Amino acid sequence: MVKSDSKAPRLHAVTRLLDGAPDLIGLADPEQPMLWHRGDRGCVGVGEVLRLSFSGPDRFAAAARSWRGVAEAARIDDPVRLPGTGLVALGTFAFDDASGAESVLVVPRLLVARHRDRWWVTEIRRVDDPAATDAPPPADGTGAAALPAAAPEGSWPGVGFAAEAVDDYLSGVREAVGRIDDGAFEKVVLARRIRGELPAGSDLRVPLRRLAERYLDCWTFAVDGLVGASPETLIRSTGGAVSARVLAGTRGRHPEDEARDARARDELVTSAKEQHEHAFAVQSVVTALAPHVRDLSTSEEPFPLRLPNVWHLATDLGASLDERSSALELVGALHPTAAVAGTPTSAAVAAIAELEPFDRGRYSGAVGWIDAAGDGEWVIALRCAQLGDPQPGSGARAVVASAGGGIVAGSDPEHELGETVSKLRPVTEAFAA
Numbered sequence: 001m002v003k004s005d006s007k008a009p010r011l012h013a014v015t016r017l018l019d020g021a022p023d024l025i026g027l028a029d030p031e032q033p034m035l036w037h038r039g040d041r042g043c044v045g046v047g048e049v050l051r052l053s054f055s056g057p058d059r060f061a062a063a064a065r066s067w068r069g070v071a072e073a074a075r076i077d078d079p080v081r082l083p084g085t086g087l088v089a090l091g092t093f094a095f096d097d098a099s100g101a102e103s104v105l106v107v108p109r110l111l112v113a114r115h116r117d118r119w120w121v122t123e124i125r126r127v128d129d130p131a132a133t134d135a136p137p138p139a140d141g142t143g144a145a146a147l148p149a150a151a152p153e154g155s156w157p158g159v160g161f162a163a164e165a166v167d168d169y170l171s172g173v174r175e176a177v178g179r180i181d182d183g184a185f186e187k188v189v190l191a192r193r194i195r196g197e198l199p200a201g202s203d204l205r206v207p208l209r210r211l212a213e214r215y216l217d218c219w220t221f222a223v224d225g226l227v228g229a230s231p232e233t234l235i236r237s238t239g240g241a242v243s244a245r246v247l248a249g250t251r252g253r254h255p256e257d258e259a260r261d262a263r264a265r266d267e268l269v270t271s272a273k274e275q276h277e278h279a280f281a282v283q284s285v286v287t288a289l290a291p292h293v294r295d296l297s298t299s300e301e302p303f304p305l306r307l308p309n310v311w312h313l314a315t316d317l318g319a320s321l322d323e324r325s326s327a328l329e330l331v332g333a334l335h336p337t338a339a340v341a342g343t344p345t346s347a348a349v350a351a352i353a354e355l356e357p358f359d360r361g362r363y364s365g366a367v368g369w370i371d372a373a374g375d376g377e378w379v380i381a382l383r384c385a386q387l388g389d390p391q392p393g394s395g396a397r398a399v400v401a402s403a404g405g406g407i408v409a410g411s412d413p414e415h416e417l418g419e420t421v422s423k424l425r426p427v428t429e430a431f432a433a
């Protein structure tokens with residue numbers, strides 16, 4: 001492992017267009033998948049040439065600095081020049097400054113990717129690796145690269161989950177509402193966890209495919225054992241254009257009953273409490289982004305975003321980048337938004353540390369990718385599960401999923417609990433037998 005403070009290793013990245021249209025999920029490693037996927041865009045990483053590891057309050061800034069060093073030292077042969085061609089790292093960052101979870105940037109050995117109707121492969125080698133050559137990926141005679149072969153999909157026994165400490169969650173929500181009434185803060189996001197066990201040899205491409213096929217408006221991801229499908233874009237930064245999608249305010253869906261489902265949506269859109277909760281989240285993103293951008297605009301009214309499991313109140317933001325901030329620097333400026341922490345931020349983060357009886361790890365942190373130009377896409381790590389290392393002997397892996405919700409004046413603990421059940425559905429259904 002290369003530590004963030006060591007001299008930047010020299011990488012050589014070669015990108016070539018692909019002739020065919022590979023099944024990206026099929027190419028993922030069954031047990032250690034590395035994936036970023038939404039509709040007709042995405043990438044799969046195979047193997048690993050570099051891993052940078054970070055922790056503590058400086059983790060985003062240290063990662064941005066290290067990545068800039070790696071990118072500047074790299075040799076990049078990229079005639080394709082699309083978002084995500086050339087040298088790319090995928091990453092996942094912990095929520096809390098004091099988290100015991102590692103934040104990482106990982107550069108795969110091979111990246112197979114798609115942007116609409118263009119497909120490409122990037123091969124990355126370490127220049128200091130004696131096995132490295134200057135040879136580009138094998139070409140098929142037309143200048144396009146040849147496709148790697150996908151292994152057939154294996155078995156999926158399924159994971160059943162058990163809830164942890166539901167009473168602690170309910171009493172935490174009651175305590176938070178009391179503190180809000182006393183004026184300690186205005187909003188806090190409290191979460192709870194569920195836990196399961198994945199038998200050895202399970203093929204994680206099965207839940208990833210389910211998430212990608214079902215959650216079309218979400219980014220399906222797998223980075224260093226963090227697997228999920230998030231609807232909330234923290235930041236997308238490509239070629240000087242910046243965008244984000246802020247979510248806060250939720251109702252469970254009722255797809256089996258159209259009238260009831262429409263009532264849930266209308267109730268969400270007209271609820272003063274939900275609009276209030278949403279406004280905090282939008283304001284936190286606008287305030288954090290404003291120093292880095294110009295021409296910042298938002299969708300006029302929060303709109304109802306329909307996902308298979310929930311309705312969310314959503315606001316889309318767009319802007320032009322005003323300086324040479326990389327996507328990672330923007331992530332560092334934005335995190336944690338009021339969609340996952342609360343308002344004011346520091347009081348909310350302190351209340352989370354006190355009222356949630358666990359380390360969130362990477363849940364509600366950031367997950368995404370960055371390229372050598374500093375462009376990238378990062379989502380808030382929601383609707384996801386963290387897989388542990390294989391246990392000695394059995395090879396089974398712990399699977400821990402978390403979900404939370406914004407607590408404001410008037411929040412009802414049982415209602416909030418129900419909301420976390422809806423938010424956990426992407427994971428519980430994708431991991432089911």
Ligand SMILES: C=C(O[C@H]1C=CC=C(C(=O)O)[C@@H]1O)C(=O)O
Nearest residue numbers: 247248249250339403404405406
């Ligand atoms: C904190 C979570 O969701 C956030 C994103 C959308 C809506 C939210 C809400 O309505 O409370 C949360 O702020 C989660 O999914 O665990």
